[in-house]
Structures are given as C-alpha cells and as structure tokens.
Amino acid sequence: MEYEPVIGLEVHAQLLTASKIFCGCSTEFGAIPNSHTCPVCLGMPGVLPVLNKKVVEYALKMALATHCTINETSNFARKNYFYPDLPKGYQISQYAQPLAEHGKVEIEVNGGKKVIGITRIHMEEDAGKLIHDEYNPASYVDLNRAGVPLIEIVSEPDIRSAEEAGAYLKRLHEILVYMEICDGNMEEGSFRCDANISLRPKWETAFGTRTELKNMNSFRNIQRALEYEIKRQRYVLENGGSVAQETRLWDDAQGVTNPMRGKEEAHDYRYFPDPDLVSLTVDELWLEEIKRSLPELPLKKRERFVRDYQIPAYDAGVLTSSRALADYFEAVAKLSGKPKAASNWVMVDILKFLNDDKREIKDCPILPESLAQLITLIDAGAISGKMAKDVIVEMYETGKSPKAIIEEKGMVQIADEETLKKVISSVIGANPQQLSQFLAGKDKLFGYFVGQVMKATQGKANPQLVNELLKKMLAET
Amino acid sequence: MKITKEEVEYVAHLARLEFTETEKVRLTTQLNDILMYMDKLNRVNTTGVEPMSHAIALINAFRQDVVWESLDHELSMANAPETKGQSFKVPKIID
C-alpha cells in the first residue's frame, strides 16, 4: 500500500532582545550559570512580570513576514506543569488568543512551488537548562535561559515529505535571520524544531495516529529523523500494527527515534489567563510602523535581483542567502555599474576565499568599493581579466586597493598602440619561418604570434589590442 | 454533584498535592459548592458582553528592552536545598 506522510512542525525561535521577556535580566548566551536571574525569572512569589515591548515588535515582524492575521487583542496564559527547569511551575505563554494566526510561507521543492500554512504565532518564555549527570542520579539547573523570549511558529499539517520539512524550516530560518530578530544558531538552541508526523493511505483524508519528534538540533537531523520515522511507521502499518501516540526522541548517534522514557505523562496543562499580565492590543498605527520597518525579504530580493540585474535565478539565490552578502553584492553592482561582473566576482572568487577560510562576508578584507574599482579597471582595459585574478588574491591577502597593487607590481596593462606596434614588428621580424607558413594559409599560427607578443610584454599587453594590431600588421606584410 | 472524588484526586495529582481521605471528601464538597455558585453566575444574561480575563481595564503595560542588574549569584541560590557549582542540584528526572 502506498502511504503518505502528514507532517506539522513547531518551531521555537529565540528573539534577539537584550533583556528577557518579563524582566530585565540579560539574555546573553554562555554566562556563568544562574548569574542572569532575578526574583521574576526565578519564580519568587509576589513578583510582577512586565512585558518587554521589543518582544512584541519582533513577534509582529515575523507575523507580518509570514502573512498572518494579527489579533487586535491577545492575552497571556499560564501553561501549568512541573519540571525542574520551570521555576514557577507554569510557563507564561499564549493560548486562547495568540498574537497572530492564519499565515503562510512559500517553499520550493523539486523546482515546484508549494504553500505551507501557518496555524499561529505566539510569544512565550523559554525554560531553564538542565544538565544531566552521567554518573550520579542528579541533574543541574541553570536558569539563565528561563524567561528568554521565544516565538512559537506552528505550521498546518501541510508538509508531505522530509524534504519539504527541510525547505520550510530553511525558509523560516532565513526570514528570521534576515529581519535580525533571531540569530538562528541551532547548536545554541536559538532555533529549535519539534515535528508531528503520521502516515495515512494515499487515498485517505483522515489523519493517522501521530508521533511527536524531539531532540533534533540541525536541519540535517530533522530531515533524517523524519525519514527514519516515515520508514518506521510504514513498517509498523504494513505489518498490521498500529502506531502508538507518543513522544519520540531522535538519537543522532544511532540514527533512530526512541520513545521518550521517564515521568512524562499525558499532558493536561490547565491553561488559564495569567492575571499578572494585562491584555495586549495592537492598533493599526503600531502595525503600520512595524510594516515600514520590515526589510526586503529574501524571496522578494531574489526576484528583484533576477529582474533588475539580469542574473540567473541560481546566482540570485546564492547572493541573497544572507542579507550581508546581498548588500555586499548590491554595493559592488551599483558602484561598478556592472552587475553581471559583480555577480561573477562575488560568486566565484569572494565566496571561494571566504569558504576556504571559513569566514563570513562581514569579515571580508575586500571592501565593495575595492571590488568595484577592480571591475572598473578591467572594463577600462587598464588590466586584463587574467591579471585581475592575481590582483584579487593580493587584495584579499593585504586588503589593499586594486590600484595600489597594480602600481606596486607594475602590472599596468600596455594599451599604447605605438609601443605595441614596435613589439609586434620585432616579433614578426624574429619569426620569419612562422610568418611564411602563416602567409601560406596556416591560420592557427596567429595564436602563436599573440603568444609571442604577450611573452615579450610579460603578459601586460592588452590582448584585444594585440589581436587587432597583429591582424592588421600581418595582413600588411 | 458537579465533581467527583476521582476528579479531585486527579487535579491533586497534577498539582503534586497529597491529601488524606477525609481531606479529599471535604475538598470535593467545597469544590462542588464553588462550581454550584458558578452555575448561579452562569444564569446572568451576558449577551453582548465581551469575555474578560482581568479585573482591571488596563492594556499594554510594557517595559523597554533594557538590561538591569541581576541578583547577586549567592542570593539567587539562597533558597536552594542543594547546589553544585553554580547550579541548582535536583534529582535526575530522566533515566
């Protein structure tokens, strides 16, 4: 029987605010355990959480970028459960009235486009971090992360393969990082994903029993976990069994999912409105302000690059993979007035340098102004494309401008007709044998003469001009 | 009866509370009384009245995104029954 996977994803993204969602403790990662805590985030009785306005602004940005409907009024609720990383015994989240609902993102798989619905986006606080002792029956709690702002982005069960899941997550990640509201670091847990997955016969419309997958901390692991789970559920179903509704953890080393053991039970969170936090109202004026502050999103930028700069869709995709790279390319394109050349130099040379050194574009020693200057120099015939390849290596190593390097190395191209004519006539004079063969019709010897001229000028002759003059002068002999 | 003893036991378990049999019976009666009173409130005609989640008519109480000084580490840990290094120590919750 043919089965179809039905996948829905829950993404938790940490927001890049300086302070926590309900108190002024720092959100900085990697501080001494429990050094960023206060009575509010430690869950002391009698304290009052107050909402960080920037959290709302960032959450609104994501909601708008994913075409959600913003609820004019939303509320915070308490999600009650006991766990050592949750000091209050409840997590402040949004439940009945989330900030935003009914959004969508467009993904591309196998060259086709598909829309994945977003059920809701809401704000909540992160829990602390638990470290389990390998040798003793103890766990250690660090509450620095408790109260760090999160948005949870819940997708509709629209995803039909591990590949689509990967494309959807990459799209969300790209948007969050582009808007600079999340650093997207999956290893540090700034971008986390849980998956709900079930299988159903291809013709069936009702959903099968689902499992929830957790503990996947990279795009690759999420795809691997989903692929494994699709296989596992298919095996269970094909052998007449039924899938148990349970939470399963991805085991990266073994490449399998296992049922979560321990005290986790059927959840009954007894949500209720948090009386400490008043309603949140977002009016048109505020929304307009947020809309105006949105940067151009990657998909739009990609389309614009293809349209305005006439570069292939693939190149536009690479160049817009990060906002910094896109800005770099655009600066070079504008300064040089040669977008195609700019695209080539960035795609081929700059990205190779950075890749070899595991560097980011913001740390590139070649400034856009310098690269634009190089392109202008080639265009003006001051140096050849071949010379430019040497110059750019030097630029990357020293950070010097192309003009400075060309002068230093005496690399300036010989584009003076009289000088070149002299060189050409001496080359012709020195090769009488080749000349007579050429005149007898052996056309390909033309290349030989070009080579001799380049050799005589140590590669500095403007090749176009050499071609032109050589043709003329050989015809005249 | 609006609520059974079993439901009281279930809610008590979720709240990690332990009660004696006598307490359970008493709590069942008390919770019942509260729910009966809710029934009375439910009879009030609330057509056209928006549900509210707070007693005060205040909206949008914000703080700006400014970092304040956190508690002194020693103070943060002061109530901990057990600590290890700079962390709270708790019984292991997964095996």
Ligand SMILES: [Zn+2]
């Ligand atoms: Zn705090």
